[in-house]
Amino acid sequence: MDFLQPTTWQEALDLRAERPDALAIAGGTDVMVDLNFDRRRPGALLDLGRVAELREWSAEDGRIRLGAAVPYARIIEELGPQLPGLAMAARTVGSPQIRMRGTVGGNLGSASPAGDAHPPLLAADAVVEVASAARGSRMIPAADFYTGVKRSALAPDELIAAVLVPTATGPQQFSKVGTRNAMVIAVSAFACALHPGRRAVGTGIGSAAPTPRRAPEAEAFLAGELEAGGLWESREPLPETLATAFGEKVAAAASPIDDVRGSAAYRVHALSVMARRAATWAWTDLMREVA
Numbered sequence: 648m649d650f651l652q653p654t655t656w657q658e659a660l661d662l663r664a665e666r667p668d669a670l671a672i673a674g675g676t677d678v679m680v681d682l683n684f685d686r687r688r689p690g691a692l693l694d695l696g697r698v699a700e701l702r703e704w705s706a707e708d709g710r711i712r713l714g715a716a717v718p719y720a721r722i723i724e725e726l727g728p729q730l731p732g733l734a735m736a737a738r739t740v741g742s743p744q745i746r747m748r749g750t751v752g753g754n755l756g757s758a759s760p761a762g763d764a765h766p767p768l769l770a771a772d773a774v775v776e777v778a779s780a781a782r783g784s785r786m787i788p789a790a791d792f793y794t795g796v797k798r799s800a801l802a803p804d805e806l807i808a809a810v811l812v813p814t815a816t817g818p819q820q821f822s823k824v825g826t827r828n829a830m831v832i833a834v835s836a837f838a839c840a841l842h843p844g845r846r847a848v849g850t851g852i853g854s855a856a857p858t859p860r861r862a863p864e865a866e867a868f869l870a871g872e873l874e875a876g877g878l879w880e881s882r883e884p885l886p887e888t889l890a891t892a893f894g895e896k897v898a899a900a901a902s903p904i905d906d907v908r909g910s911a912a913y914r915v916h917a918l919s920v921m922a923r924r925a926a927t928w929a930w931t932d933l934m935r936e937v938a
């Protein structure tokens with residue numbers, strides 16, 4: 648197996664084009680598991696670890712441009728205030744060792760329905776920036792990125808450059824249920840983001856459908872009820888009935904399966920509870936911001 652080690656982004660894209668048999672590797676926390684279990688035997692590894700551009704983040708036009716290879720530990724350390732939902736999700740990933748190595752680019756590359764970065768990226772309206780040597784860059788909204796179980800809109804000759812995440816303008820929450828508290832794949836997960844400026848609600852569901860997905864009807868329902876009740880202005884407490892109805896609508900957007908980690912029925916129930924609680928926590932945070 649060849650080991651390709653570009654040091655610039657252009658070189659990485661050229662190698663991606665030249666070696667269709669190469670498997671990109673960033674933190675390696677998914678790739679090395681696959682190699683060790685002999686699930687994959689690529690002709691080459693395309694190591695992105697020395698491409699400095701991928702390990703940088705910057706703030707631009709109300710968004711954070713997060714390089715694909717920025718590890719979770721740095722998101723937690725450096726981006727909590729700007730990207731609270733993603734930072735909360737990052738805190739739940741694996742162990743300290745996994746968070747030092749694992750990256751959002753790798754989570755997107757694997758496109759597992761259980762990946763923890765996906766729900767907050769969906770809730771925040773993130774956009775995935777991908778590029779190829781032949782066609783340059785293109786932007787893919789997170790909601791269009793996931794196309795099937797562990798499948799994505801990334802073309803074979805493309806690499807993920809970055810993810811563009813709007814800087815939070817309101818509270819965000821992330822909640823995950825696993826079979827134990829740490830080092831587990833989510834049985835189901837949920838993220839929400841309040842966007843008080845445009846009076847909108849964002850959601851992201853994980854591990855409860857073939858792909859991570861939003862719950863658009865639940866988003867429109869909650870935003871509409873907050874509007875109708877004048878709550879966006881008054882910032883009065885979120886009525887429990889409204890939070891419960893929101894939770895039920897989020898759960899209705901899921902289409903989970905039974906597997907070793909949990910039954911479909913449990914996943915639907917857990918989602919309704921997580922969504923109810925996450926909306927209440929986020930709304931309470933918004934009330935505190937005003938107080």
Ligand SMILES: Cc1cc2nc3c(=O)[nH]c(=O)nc-3n(C[C@H](O)[C@H](O)[C@H](O)COP(=O)(O)OP(=O)(O)OC[C@H]3O[C@@H](n4cnc5c(N)ncnc54)[C@H](O)[C@@H]3O)c2cc1C
Pocket residue numbers: 670671672673674675676677678679680695715716739740741742745748749750751752753754755756757761762763764805806807808830831832833
């Ligand atoms: C013990 C353990 C615990 C874990 N716990 C969690 C958890 O709690 N939550 C969770 O979500 N995940 C978890 N994972 C899975 C893994 O850590 C994450 O999916 C992580 O985000 C992968 O990032 P990476 O940089 O290590 O990816 P890699 O393993 O390097 O790559 C993963 C995939 O993405 C592709 N890829 C990587 N970078 C790019 C790029 N820039 N462009 C195109 N393709 C790219 C690779 O080719 C590969 O297909 C765990 C893994 C282990 C081993």
